[in-house]
Amino acid sequence: MLTIDRATYDAIIAHARRDHPDEACGVVAGPIGSDRPARFIPMLNAAMSPTFYEFDSGDLLKLYREMDDNDEEPVVIYHSHTATEAYPSRTDINLAAEPGAHYVLVSTRDGADAEGTPIDFRSYRISGGEVIEEEVRVVERYTDSSTPE
Incomplete structure (x- = not known):
C-alpha cells in the first residue's frame, strides 16, 4: 500500500x-x-511528448546525488x-528500474486535465516485468517520522 500525504498527492495531480x-514526470524522495x-x-x-516521458539525464544525475547526500x-x-x-504501458514496465519504488500513474484523459475534474490516481509495484496494483491511502499529514495519520 502507498500511503501519501494530501499535499504531495495534490502536487502530483497539479x-x-x-x-x-504532454506527460508529466517526477519523483518523491x-x-x-x-x-x-x-x-x-x-x-x-x-x-x-504526450505519449512518452523521459527524465533529463543531467537532472536525474543531480537528483540522485542530492538524494544520496540527504540519505534519501x-x-x-x-x-x-x-x-x-x-x-503502466509496456515501455513503463520495461523502464521500471527501482524495484522498491511505488510507480504512480495519473491519467489526464477525457478532460481530467481540468481543475475540479475527477482524476485517476493509481499506484503499482513493478519488478522483473511484473505489475502489481496497490491501494493508495491519502492522509492529511504524517504524525511522526515513520507513521502516517
Missing part, C-alpha cells in the same frame, strides 16, 4: 494537469528504508498518461 497535453514519500521533486519531461531514496516515481488509463 503537475500532471499543468503539463497536459523519502528517507532510506522509510517507504514514506517526503520530498516532492517535479521533473522536466525531456521528451516533451526514490519512494514514488510518477508520471501521467494523457490519453490512456493510469496503467
Whole structure:
C-alpha cells in the first residue's frame, strides 16, 4: 500500500494537469528504508511528448546525488498518461528500474486535465516485468517520522 500525504498527492495531480497535453514526470524522495514519500521533486519531461516521458539525464544525475547526500531514496516515481488509463504501458514496465519504488500513474484523459475534474490516481509495484496494483491511502499529514495519520 502507498500511503501519501494530501499535499504531495495534490502536487502530483497539479503537475500532471499543468503539463497536459504532454506527460508529466517526477519523483518523491523519502528517507532510506522509510517507504514514506517526503520530498516532492517535479521533473522536466525531456521528451516533451504526450505519449512518452523521459527524465533529463543531467537532472536525474543531480537528483540522485542530492538524494544520496540527504540519505534519501526514490519512494514514488510518477508520471501521467494523457490519453490512456493510469496503467503502466509496456515501455513503463520495461523502464521500471527501482524495484522498491511505488510507480504512480495519473491519467489526464477525457478532460481530467481540468481543475475540479475527477482524476485517476493509481499506484503499482513493478519488478522483473511484473505489475502489481496497490491501494493508495491519502492522509492529511504524517504524525511522526515513520507513521502516517
